[in-house]
Amino acid sequence: MKLFRKLFVAVILITAFSTVQAQKVGHIDSELLLKAMPETKAMEVELKKVQQTYADEYNSQAASYDAKVKKYTAEAPTQTDVKNEERRLEVAGIQQKIQKYSQTASEEIQKKQFDLLKPIVEKAQQAVKDVAAEKGFIYIFDSSPGKGLIVFDQGEDLLPAVKTKLGIQ
Numbered sequence: 001m002k003l004f005r006k007l008f009v010a011v012i013l014i015t016a017f018s019t020v021q022a023q024k025v026g027h028i029d030s031e032l033l034l035k036a037m038p039e040t041k042a043m044e045v046e047l048k049k050v051q052q053t054y055a056d057e058y059n060s061q062a063a064s065y066d067a068k069v070k071k072y073t074a075e076a077p078t079q080t081d082v083k084n085e086e087r088r089l090e091v092a093g094i095q096q097k098i099q100k101y102s103q104t105a106s107e108e109i110q111k112k113q114f115d116l117l118k119p120i121v122e123k124a125q126q127a128v129k130d131v132a133a134e135k136g137f138i139y140i141f142d143s144s145p146g147k148g149l150i151v152f153d154q155g156e157d158l159l160p161a162v163k164t165k166l167g168i169q
Helices: 002-022 030-036 038-078 081-135 159-166
Strands: 024-028 137-142
Touching (some): 030 038, 081 137
Parallel strands (some): 024 137
């Protein structure tokens, strides 16, 4: 009975090992792929334009704020306490408005980046899936730094094939 059990375990291990060896494993550095795509470069140009637009408006508001503060500070000794308090409240309101604009601008830029990046990532993922299917891969691991996934260096790197599929050189 012990011999039968040992033989059974040996057959199971050999079968499992053969199955694992038959599965093709590949890896790709998705960050390098995204950086190489022309769509990513176009996205970066568009994002810079959006960021510059927000920065210009912020700088305009900040310059107006600074000018008003200088004016009110210079005129403060000649104004009544009531008028100075009104001006102080006005300046505080402008400052809050600028801070809110800055926060809103950051959120809008992040949303724009997400909206522009989403179709690029989807296109890259589809290309990886297509190449994996064409080459018969069962598992593809992302070898980008910081992804925290297991990387099999013995597997085939799909980056060149996916770049070719996307027409990237």
